Amino acid sequence: MFASRTPVRALRRAVPLTAVTVAGLLGLTACGGSDGAATTGGRGGGTEVVASFYPMAWLAQKVGGPDVSVATLTKPGAEPHDLELTPRQVVDIGEADFAVYVKGVQPAVDKAVDQHAKDKSLDAASAVKTLPAAAGEDGHDHEHGHDEGHGEDEHGHESEVSYDPHVWLDPSRMAAIATTLGDRLAAADSAHAAGYKSRAQALATELNRLDQAFRDGLKSCRRDTIVTAHAAFGYLADRYGLKQVSIAGVDPSNEPSPARLGELSREIKAAGATTVFTETLVSPKVAQTLAREAGVRTAVLDPVEGVKEGSGDDYISIMRRNLDTLRPALECS
Known part of the structure; x- marks a missing residue:
């Protein structure tokens, strides 16, 4: 005790x-x-x-x-x-x-x-x-x-x-x-x-x-690549059979070079990805630039690293919203 x-x-x-x-x-x-x-x-x-x-x-x-x-x-x-x-x-x-x-x-x-x-x-x-x-x-x-x-x-x-x-x-x-x-x-x-x-x-x-909801919701999708602001979603990708392509590494503050952005744009097109995912706690500017260059849209995929006061959210609600965001982006049935 x-x-x-x-x-x-x-x-x-x-x-x-x-x-x-x-x-x-x-x-x-x-x-x-x-x-x-x-x-x-x-x-x-x-x-x-x-x-x-x-x-x-x-x-x-x-x-x-x-x-x-x-x-x-x-x-x-x-x-x-x-x-x-x-x-x-x-x-x-x-x-x-x-x-x-x-x-x-x-x-x-x-x-x-x-x-x-x-x-x-x-x-x-x-x-x-x-x-x-x-x-x-x-x-x-x-x-x-x-x-x-x-x-x-x-x-x-x-x-x-x-x-x-x-x-x-x-x-x-x-x-x-x-x-x-x-x-x-x-x-x-x-x-x-x-x-x-x-x-x-x-x-x-x-x-x-919640895990079962993700398994059911992502089991039949036309696409499997998620393009993320930083390398936060490796475990989610691993669990549900997806591939993560990240703009920054484990720490989101490391911005890619112009050459890396060009490489990412080519990866997006090759994978047929429809969306570049931004985050809630970091600037979306680099992700938005990449999305424009690749000709795709953006959406928010929350790494649940922090919750703003008064939002009414918690881990469960944010993760369920992430699932609702992923399904149309990956064209899941």
């Missing part, structure tokens, strides 16, 4: 920060109180969970229910790949009861969790089979960690993974992650174990129904 919240909680023993260091970090952020993680859902007390960005926060809240309060490190509507942690957020990660994240999406979060919350966290990618970083177009699954290596992303951040981290875009994998999260929370907070496991099972069932 989690340590009780006594002053300077016992959990702080897992954080290699002295009292002086913590005070210094808090002082650095005193003029920017909004830099901490934003609490979303749950009650004021309960198990404190820090989630890296929206899909992990959604999972934590659904599985945790009234027994957790969830704080999200990425602000609503912000592009998660661009996240840089403030000193206050690093402290938040260390002080939380549990952290849930996807290793490889946000290098700053990976580093902070490894240093301050390694023994009280879940890397969602560790709960499922992962695909290679090149969007998984070879069609082969690889166990998480088998192909790990060191490199840098487009921002120069050190990266320790070579697999595609966008595991949440396959509902069946999300179901597996939900089950694992339920087990982990139940083991850590035994007083509420039954609730965690029950909610995790219910969520997995809902996600498996």
Whole structure:
């Protein structure tokens, strides 16, 4: 069971920060109180969970229910790949009861969790089979960690993974992650174990129904190529027999050269694709330019990396809208 919240909680023993260091970090952020993680859902007390960005926060809240309060490190509507942690957020990660994240999406979060919350966290990618970083177009699954290596992303951040981290875009994998999260929370907070496991099972069932809707909706289509703004949809493509052609790589901020745009235009025409898919959190300009050059239309395919406040959307509704967008683009019967 989690340590009780006594002053300077016992959990702080897992954080290699002295009292002086913590005070210094808090002082650095005193003029920017909004830099901490934003609490979303749950009650004021309960198990404190820090989630890296929206899909992990959604999972934590659904599985945790009234027994957790969830704080999200990425602000609503912000592009998660661009996240840089403030000193206050690093402290938040260390002080939380549990952290849930996807290793490889946000290098700053990976580093902070490894240093301050390694023994009280879940890397969602560790709960499922992962695909290679090149969007998984070879069609082969690889166990998480088998192909790990060191490199840098487009921002120069050190990266320790070579697999595609966008595991949440396959509902069946999300179901597996939900089950694992339920087990982990139940083991850590035994007083509420039954609730965690029950909610995790219910969520997995809902996600498996969503998976079946995708399987049914995409099983008979004239086309199988999806042209995406960045390489976020490799798991969706792999699960439902599609081929992803992406404008940018894993990080959407890396714009293609004119030569690459010309190559993409030729690929679109060769595949007979009808649509270039834009996203909700990044500029659509490059995708729109490519669509004009290729003579096709654009539509929004949401990678569910963030949800704007007040939209009324959640993971399930966004993914169902994605299915409704894919079916006409792929000319599915």
